[in-house]
Amino acid sequence: TQLLEQSPQFLSIQEGENLTVYCNSSSVFSSLQWYRQEPGEGPVLLVTVVTGGEVKKLKRLTFQFGDARKDSSLHITAAQPGDTGLYLCAGRYNTDKLIFGTGTRLQVFP
Amino acid sequence: NAGVTQTPKFRVLKTGQSMTLLCAQDMNHEYMYWYRQDPGMGLRLIHYSVGEGTTAKGEVPDGYNVSRLKKQNFLLGLESAAPSQTSVYFCASTRAGGHNSYNEQFFGPGTRLTVL
Numbered sequence: 001t002q003l004l005e006q007s008p009q010f011l012s013i014q015e016g017e018n019l020t021v022y023c024n025s026s027s028v029f030s031s032l033q034w035y036r037q038e039p040g041e042g043p044v045l046l047v048t049v050v051t052g053g054e055v056k057k058l059k060r061l062t063f064q065f066g067d068a069r070k071d072s073s074l075h076i077t078a079a080q081p082g083d084t085g086l087y088l089c090a091g092r093y094n095t096d097k098l099i100f101g102t103g104t105r106l107q108v109f110p
Numbered sequence: 111n112a113g114v115t116q117t118p119k120f121r122v123l124k125t126g127q128s129m130t131l132l133c134a135q136d137m138n139h140e141y142m143y144w145y146r147q148d149p150g151m152g153l154r155l156i157h158y159s160v161g162e163g164t165t166a167k168g169e170v171p172d173g174y175n176v177s178r179l180k181k182q183n184f185l186l187g188l189e190s191a192a193p194s195q196t197s198v199y200f201c202a203s204t205r206a207g208g209h210n211s212y213n214e215q216f217f218g219p220g221t222r223l224t225v226l
Contacts, residue, residue: 009150031211042114042200042217043153050211088152092211096141096160097168100153 004091004101012107013079021074021104023089030092032072034063037086079108111136116201116218123191123225131186131221133201140206142184143168143215144176146197153200159184191225198222 007022023032031050035043047056049065049072056063060083062075076083089101114135123129133142140161145153155168159178173195175187184203188195202215 004152006152033214041219042202043215044217045214048212048214090153090215097143097155097158098215099155100145102150102152 004089004099006087006089006101006104008104009102010105010107012109015080015108015110016078017108019076019079019106021087021106023072023074023091023101025070025091027091027093028069030069032065032069032092033090033098034072034074035088035090037088039085043086043088076106079106081108081110084108113137114201114203114216114218116199116221118221119219120222121224123188123223125192125225127191128187128189129191129223130188131199131201131223133184133186133203133218134182135184135201135203135216136182137203137205137216138181139203139216140181141204142178143202143204144174144184144186145200145202146170146195147200147220148197156186156199191223193225196223196225 004025033048034046037043047063052067052069054065060077064073084107087104090098117132143158144156147153154170156174157168157176159165162181165176177185199221201218204213204215
């Protein structure tokens with residue numbers, strides 16, 4: 001069974017702080033996606049990274065794909081209460097399925 | 111477009127009872143998926159379908175069955191519910207070409223199931 005470990009599992013910070021979430025595996029991905037899930041809803045896609053070393057920015061969110069395509073990180077600058085939610089990474093191993101990470105629950109306090 | 115819808119939203123079962131969860135999508139997607147979500151474990155794939163009339167097992171298929179009789183619907187059945195099946199169930203769909211790295215999975219709002 002392929003595993004995607006995310007760290008930290010929980011993160012509670014004040015508005016304006018920066019944070020980084022990590023997603024790690026021993027396997028090589030063909031691509032990796034990050035989703036955000038709010039309470040009572042399904043996950044929603046934030047970004048897809050495909051190339052090793054790739055960096056994508058989405059406003060205050062920066063996503064990086066490791067050079068070896070085994071890991072990824074999500075960095076949020078100046079977090080806001082609206083960033084609160086569960087962040088999930090999901091790796092694709094050249095199949096029609098995604099393997100989801102264990103999740104990072106972020107709480108941003110005003 | 112409604113996207114992906116799931117019914118019911120909540121359900122409480124007694125051990126041994128059966129039920130069916132319905133997923134419907136109006137995006138003409140070929141691929142559909144059933145996941146369960148438990149604390150600290152992310153989303154785990156139960157079964158999936160790559161087209162009408164086809165189904166396949168995922169990571170945790172035991173105790174569940176599925177059917178895809180119509181392209182827009184994907185049903186998840188529990189024949190004899192057990193407390194270990196208490197979870198939040200999500201359905202998702204995506205367009206054809208599932209090997210495409212950029213394919214986005216669109217999720218329903220989830221069904222919260224409790225088995226007593």
